[in-house]
Amino acid sequence: MLNIALPKGRLGDSVYQMLREAGYGCPELEHPDRRLVFENPDAGVCYFWVKPSDVTIYVERGAADLGIAGKDILLENRPELYELLDLGIGVCRMAVAGPAGFTDNRSRPLRVATKFTRIARDYYASLSRDVDLIHLNGSIELAPILGLSDVIVDIVETGRTLRENGLVVLETVCPISARLVANPASCHFLADEVRRLTDALAAQIPQKGTE
Amino acid sequence: MNPKDAPAPENAQRNLLFALHGLYRACGYRAFRMSKFEKYEVYAACKDFLVSDRVLTFTDTDGELLALKPDVTLSILRAVPYRPGITQRLSYHENVYRPGPPDGRFREMPQSGVECLGDLDSLDVYEVLKLADESLRLLPCETALSFSHLGILRALLNRLSADEKDRDEILRLVAARSVHGLSALFRRRGFPEAVLHSLCELLALDCALEELPDRLREIGAAFPESPVLGELEELAALAEGDGCRARFDFSVLNDTHYYNGLVFRGYARGISDKVLSGGRYDRLLRRMDRPGGAVGFAVYLGLLSVLNTADDVSVDADVLVLYDENTPLTLVRDQCAVLRARGKRVYAQRRLDDSLRFAEVLDLREGGKSRA
Numbered sequence: 001m002l003n004i005a006l007p008k009g010r011l012g013d014s015v016y017q018m019l020r021e022a023g024y025g026c027p028e029l030e031h032p033d034r035r036l037v038f039e040n041p042d043a044g045v046c047y048f049w050v051k052p053s054d055v056t057i058y059v060e061r062g063a064a065d066l067g068i069a070g071k072d073i074l075l076e077n078r079p080e081l082y083e084l085l086d087l088g089i090g091v092c093r094m095a096v097a098g099p100a101g102f103t104d105n106r107s108r109p110l111r112v113a114t115k116f117t118r119i120a121r122d123y124y125a126s127l128s129r130d131v132d133l134i135h136l137n138g139s140i141e142l143a144p145i146l147g148l149s150d151v152i153v154d155i156v157e158t159g160r161t162l163r164e165n166g167l168v169v170l171e172t173v174c175p176i177s178a179r180l181v182a183n184p185a186s187c188h189f190l191a192d193e194v195r196r197l198t199d200a201l202a203a204q205i206p207q208k209g210t211e
Numbered sequence: 212m213n214p215k216d217a218p219a220p221e222n223a224q225r226n227l228l229f230a231l232h233g234l235y236r237a238c239g240y241r242a243f244r245m246s247k248f249e250k251y252e253v254y255a256a257c258k259d260f261l262v263s264d265r266v267l268t269f270t271d272t273d274g275e276l277l278a279l280k281p282d283v284t285l286s287i288l289r290a291v292p293y294r295p296g297i298t299q300r301l302s303y304h305e306n307v308y309r310p311g312p313p314d315g316r317f318r319e320m321p322q323s324g325v326e327c328l329g330d331l332d333s334l335d336v337y338e339v340l341k342l343a344d345e346s347l348r349l350l351p352c353e354t355a356l357s358f359s360h361l362g363i364l365r366a367l368l369n370r371l372s373a374d375e376k377d378r379d380e381i382l383r384l385v386a387a388r389s390v391h392g393l394s395a396l397f398r399r400r401g402f403p404e405a406v407l408h409s410l411c412e413l414l415a416l417d418c419a420l421e422e423l424p425d426r427l428r429e430i431g432a433a434f435p436e437s438p439v440l441g442e443l444e445e446l447a448a449l450a451e452g453d454g455c456r457a458r459f460d461f462s463v464l465n466d467t468h469y470y471n472g473l474v475f476r477g478y479a480r481g482i483s484d485k486v487l488s489g490g491r492y493d494r495l496l497r498r499m500d501r502p503g504g505a506v507g508f509a510v511y512l513g514l515l516s517v518l519n520t521a522d523d524v525s526v527d528a529d530v531l532v533l534y535d536e537n538t539p540l541t542l543v544r545d546q547c548a549v550l551r552a553r554g555k556r557v558y559a560q561r562r563l564d565d566s567l568r569f570a571e572v573l574d575l576r577e578g579g580k581s582r583a
Contacts, residue, residue, distance in 0.1 A: 060483065061483050062481075062482070062483025080312075080484075081387065082387055082388040082389075082462065083387040083388065083389040083391075083392065084388060084389075085391065086391040086392070183483055184462075184478070184485070185478040185479075185480075185482065185483055185484070185485070187388075188355040188357065188478045189353065189355065189478070189480050191417070
């Protein structure tokens with residue numbers, strides 16, 4: 001039996017559709033109630049919904065053998081996991097955004113508001129740019145509007161929220177999409193099961209991955 | 212084993228330690244005991260070889276800066292000088308102090324292991340791999356041992372004009388078994404398709420040590436310019452029919468700053484992290500201007516506590532022996548001895564304690580009216 005951590009929300013729903021098409025459906029999960037764990041012994045899978053940012057914790061600690069996590073979470077937390085597939089869904093990008101016409105004043109540190117401090121730090125280190133990182137947990141777009149920061153580093157999908165707040169994408173940091181991740185120990189003790197599911201899921205990938 | 216017959220957790224841990232030491236002693240490994248502290252300068256000179264460059268330090272009464280040892284190998288290398296033509300085998304059980312997962316805070320980590328130092332041949336290296344396998348077999352659960360050889364990856368990387376950053380990225384992607392990530396990187400950088408193909412084939416390869424040289428030839432990864440194949444052939448010949456369970460897993464890299472040849476990792480079912488790690492680390496010797504070779508491994512005993520399922524936590528002791536001022540103390544002593552001889556955990560006390568739980572009560576109050 002493979003324990004699989006699915007991220008709650010739209011991404012999790014899309015991934016489950018792919019898993020169902022791959023032969024790993026779970027009828028119980030399609031008629032949701034208040035339960036958190038859904039099992040299909042015939043398919044050899046047990047699914048549970050968790051907060052997207054917690055998926056890697058469940059997999060890294062071995063509570064889940066497999067999970068679906070965004071590349072943003074993997075880059076930010078760097079868990080010791082296998083990253084077996086780029087699922088080609090949940091495609092977006094990590095970007096630097098700021099007011100239209102923004103010009104970087106390199107005579108002082110750049111103030112950057114973000115939820116992804118590690119990604120932002122690494123990105124600016126690669127540019128040798130001195131930054132003042134401001135960690136926020138939400139409503140990141142507010143920071144440059146209120147003068148808390150010069151720019152933000154955040155996930156951009158359509159760019160609509162940015163536009164509505166007078167912000168534009170200034171630079172792309174890296175592309176993001178959903179990844180199938182696995183616990184290394186599980187890959188040793190459930191090698192055949194993991195390989196079968198990975199191959200079946202790979203056949204469902206809608207388009208070429210982003211990384 | 213019936214849980215009731217299983218040893219208590221502390222005994223299980225001790226038994227495992229005895230068994231590991233017995234195993235290492237049987238292969239000629241001498242027990243090596245070291246101080247809890249080392250001069251800080253020992254680690255300062257080799258920070259890039261440590262798992263973490265953060266070390267717990269304190270100033271001794273004479274003003275000398277000391278460190279709680281974050282690593283065992285450096286201490287052993289300092290204490291055991293190189294002797295030409297000789298192989299020295301040492302085993303240890305020590306606590307190390309370094310930041311660890313999940314929160315990166317300092318922890319005390321007990322570990323047992325072996326170090327084989329000197330002018331090594333393939334038998335020395337194979338024996339350490341086999342000892343790693345036999346160490347895992349002593350654990351009370353299903354275990355697995357994976358290995359790779361960093362020379363294979365190095366030979367492939369030498370075919371690329373990749374800078375340090377790209378090489379690090381390739382190592383990270385190999386360790387994560389990220390075929391899609393490797394493909395994207397090779398596409399971006401215009402690296403040769405043939406090298407990518409070999410990397411992907413190697414990541415898909417799962418075979419025993421004795422099969423590896425042939426499998427490498429099949430997939431075109433037996434590089435004539437590299438001495439790796441010859442070394443693997445010698446190891447494969449030693450593994451033939453010897454029952455070593457090690458399986459090839461190209462994603463096993465361990466620390467590439469530290470290791471340079473055969474590398475391996477052990478896993479135990481029920482534990483999410485690796486429980487054993489080791490390999491050949493001649494690079495560290497070169498940094499210390501020391502000739503010869505070195506190979507070893509550590510078993511991370513702290514992780515194994517989750518395997519302790521023998522402890523019956525539903526009760527604090529099997530029998531509570533109750534007595535009062537009228538009970539002869541010799542009677543209490545003798546009754547406890549009888550129960551303990553029957554394998555019971557016994558707790559003698561003058562009154563009932565609501566905070567403790569017992570399976571049964573032997574009431575010896577009022578002069579000892581009942582007996583075990």
